Amino acid sequence: xxxxxxxxxxxxxxxxxxxxxxxxxxxxxxxxxxxxxxxxxxxxxxxxxxxxxxxxxxxxxxxxxxxxxxxxxxxxxxxxxxxxxxxxxxxxxxxxxxxxxxxxxxxxxxxxxxxxxxxxxxxxxxxxxxxxxxxxxxxxxxxxxxxxxxxxxxxxxxxxxxxxxxxxxxxxxxxxxxxxxxxxxxxxxxxxxxxxxxxxxxxxxxxxxxxxxxxxxxxxxxxxxxxxxxxxxxxxxxxxxxxxxxxxxxxxxxxxxxxxxxxxxxxxxxxxxxxxxxxxxxxxxxxxxxxxxxxxxxxxxxxxxxxxxxxxxxxx
Amino acid sequence: xxxxxxxxxxxxxxxxxxxxxxxxxxxxxxxxxxxxxxxxxxxxxxxxxxxxxxxxxxxxxxxxxxxxxxxxxxxxxxxxxxxxxxxxxxxxxxxxxxxxxxxxxxxxxxxxxxxxxxxxxxxxxxxxxxxxxxxxxxxxxxxxxxxxxxxxxxxxxxxxxxxxxxxxxxxxxxxxxxxxxxxxxxxxxxxxxxxxxxxxxxxxxxxxxxxxxxxxxxxxxxxxxxxxxxxxxxxxxxxxxxxxxxxxxxxxxx
Numbered sequence: 001x002x003x004x005x006x007x008x009x010x011x012x013x014x015x016x017x018x019x020x021x022x023x024x025x026x027x028x029x030x031x032x033x034x035x036x037x038x039x040x041x042x043x044x045x046x047x048x049x050x051x052x053x054x055x056x057x058x059x060x061x062x063x064x065x066x067x068x069x070x071x072x073x074x075x076x077x078x079x080x081x082x083x084x085x086x087x088x089x090x091x092x093x094x095x096x097x098x099x100x101x102x103x104x105x106x107x108x109x110x111x112x113x114x115x116x117x118x119x120x121x122x123x124x125x126x127x128x129x130x131x132x133x134x135x136x137x138x139x140x141x142x143x144x145x146x147x148x149x150x151x152x153x154x155x156x157x158x159x160x161x162x163x164x165x166x167x168x169x170x171x172x173x174x175x176x177x178x179x180x181x182x183x184x185x186x187x188x189x190x191x192x193x194x195x196x197x198x199x200x201x202x203x204x205x206x207x208x209x210x211x212x213x214x215x216x217x218x219x220x221x222x223x224x225x226x227x228x229x230x231x232x233x234x235x236x237x238x239x240x241x242x243x244x245x246x247x248x249x250x251x252x253x254x255x256x257x258x259x260x261x262x263x264x265x266x267x268x269x270x271x272x273x274x275x276x277x278x279x280x281x282x283x284x285x286x287x288x289x290x291x292x293x294x295x296x297x298x299x300x301x302x303x304x305x306x307x308x309x310x311x312x313x314x315x316x
Numbered sequence: 317x318x319x320x321x322x323x324x325x326x327x328x329x330x331x332x333x334x335x336x337x338x339x340x341x342x343x344x345x346x347x348x349x350x351x352x353x354x355x356x357x358x359x360x361x362x363x364x365x366x367x368x369x370x371x372x373x374x375x376x377x378x379x380x381x382x383x384x385x386x387x388x389x390x391x392x393x394x395x396x397x398x399x400x401x402x403x404x405x406x407x408x409x410x411x412x413x414x415x416x417x418x419x420x421x422x423x424x425x426x427x428x429x430x431x432x433x434x435x436x437x438x439x440x441x442x443x444x445x446x447x448x449x450x451x452x453x454x455x456x457x458x459x460x461x462x463x464x465x466x467x468x469x470x471x472x473x474x475x476x477x478x479x480x481x482x483x484x485x486x487x488x489x490x491x492x493x494x495x496x497x498x499x500x501x502x503x504x505x506x507x508x509x510x511x512x513x514x515x516x517x518x519x520x521x522x523x524x525x526x527x528x529x530x531x532x533x534x535x536x537x538x539x540x541x542x543x544x545x546x547x548x549x550x551x552x553x554x555x556x557x558x559x560x561x562x563x564x565x566x567x568x569x570x
Contacts, residue, residue: 012500012507015366015515016355019347020418022521024409085407085427085530092387092406103386103410174413175380175486246505314504315418316354316371316482 023311028083030304032076033167034196036110037189037299039072040164041197043117045219047157049201049212057209062149063124064204070121072200073114080107102173106166113163116156123149164193177310178243179234188230194223196299199272199292206285214280217288220295221276228269231302235261247310257312261305268298318377318396318491319434320461322468322479323370326496327455330355330368337450338372341435347522348421350432351447355515356507358500369501370447370456373398373419373432374482374490381411381420381431389429396491397436402428407526416486422526434458461491471495 046065049058081087094111097104126139127146142148168189172182198219205213235251238244251257275291278284330353338344338351351372358365375398382390382398389405392398405428412420412429420431435445443449448456459468472479472493480497481490499506511520 012356012358014354014507014509014519015357016517017509017514017519018349018352019518019520019522021412021421021525022523024412024525083408085409085422085526086405087407089387089404089406092404096387096404098386098388100383101386101410103384103408107386170384170410173380173384174410175488176412176414176416176418242505311413314509315416316504 020314020316023308025083025307025311027304028079030300030307032079032083033189033192033303033307034296034300035072035076035079036167037164037192038196038200038296039069039076039117040113040160041193041195042068042072042200043156043160043197044164044193045197045201045216047153047160048219049215050153052215053209053212057212058205059207060128060204061201061208063121063128065201066117066121066124068200068204069117070114073110073117077110077114102166102169106163106170109159109163109166113156113159116152116159120149120152120156160193161190165189176315178241179238179247179306179310181234181238184230184234188227191223191227191230192299192303194219195227195268195272195295198223199295202288202292210283213283213285213288217276217279217283220291221273221280224269224273224276224295228265228273231265231269243310243313246313250312251305251309257305257309260301264298264301264305266298267294268302272298317394317460318462319375319439319459320396320468320491320493321372321375321434322457322471322493322495324455324457324471324495325367325369325501327453328353328368328370329453329455330366331452333450333452334370334447334456337446338432341438341446342433344430345423345425348423348430350421350430356500358507367501369494369497371417371419372447372492373415373434374417374488374492375432375434376488376490378487378489380414380416380486380488384410384414386410393436395439397434397439398431399433399436400429400431402426402430405429407530409525412525416483416488417490424524424527427526427530 042065046061049061050065055062081090084090093104093107097108099105122139123142123145126142127144130143165186168180168182168185171177171180171185174180198216202213202216202220205216235248238248251261272291272295275284275287279288279291332353335349335351335353339349342350344350351370354369354371356367356369358367375396377396379390379392379398382392385391385405386408387404387406389401390398390411391401402423407422407427407429409422409429412418412422415431420429422428423430435443435447438445445456445458448458457468457471459466461469461472463469475495478495480494480502481492482494482502484490494502509519512518
């Protein structure tokens, strides 16, 4: 008897049905989340450094922080728009907002955040590049507005927290995907911001003081450690709901997502943790840059896996 | 008034008349379904049985799709129907991620989310939903569940203890009931969905969601490079290659 083709008496099989959607939110949403983590993470980690250290310890941070954030936020906004099936109707979120939706609240907060970061970047760039502002009326007007930069900055830091975390609420409102539990995702989003925020700043920290780079290594080490521990907890012990069990059984059984998940854990968490720990004892700039790059790659892969696997089980 | 739906699975014979009526009435495009009838085989040959489960939007009183929609394209009507305004939809697919019943699809022609509306347009005109009219055995029962004298209310009362909803643990409070359902028919995790050719068609996943060239980049690039719908695939039994060995011998036509 061919055991492979035998239907077990206790099991039922679908013999006629329509084609179901596969991945609904794919790589563009992964990229969206990843870029947003960078955009808010550099502000959160940057704020910590600006509060703790003198300007001379990291001379370019005041304009590099809003620049990195601005680039990342624009990648985030671009792919948010591109992923829509009716991108030109994005304006409806502002004209007909539905405030129970985390998508609406998030879009408003992220737009405000991007606007304020743009303002900070313009002020910082006007001050840093004196030639630049000579040819541009707006930048000329912003030159010397350091007090405005200082006034806006605390509000931007405050706003960076909900902007980082609102995607977790969208995932919580996605009732069909039980793997995305709100408390865990909120913390994971926050840790992701600190991971890639410190990693991104490490890449531009060549001329900063040794103490600053050491602090960045600390932030990176602790954020990857706690995020890794949370993933392990979710991966091995999240057996509470039937659909979560089915999702985890799917990834535990092997296949491409299993490989992707463990690649993400090694690149994004295990390698940077040990390099950062080693670099705190004895600094190695090249290795820290390597750790920063693997963190950025690993986080993308981890986000991609966690976003896509719960979409693989049939809902009906 | 609170409109509800009830399907007596003991009566349903899987004719798919409701499915076709829905397709025609609402001009549902290829690869999209507002209502579908799923066949499930249970047991080992020769002790097997086949069950049929019509699946459509549950019109939940606490609808996750309505809550997550950023522009109120999904909204409640006074009669309890969860309706959709396609002209407002931005196509974010948030509702598809929120609906625990997989009842929402992305229309490949309009690039907006769509779903069963209990034929709200027909109800407004005093007609029954198309699927109710088409059912030859009156397995679909539709009406006001707040009216104790309505057919659906009396049916629910008569079958107390045997009336179920899908995924009650989600607390969505569905207004779509089943009589004669069981774990195998109502729980998608209780049966296997094996990819490949089943009874008549290829059980698979959609290659794309909505129009494969929906993105804003495509809209800019299409006029230059063309080929807007070149790669649309709707794999079903009609797409089976005609040169399959033995196809003609088995009564197939070219």
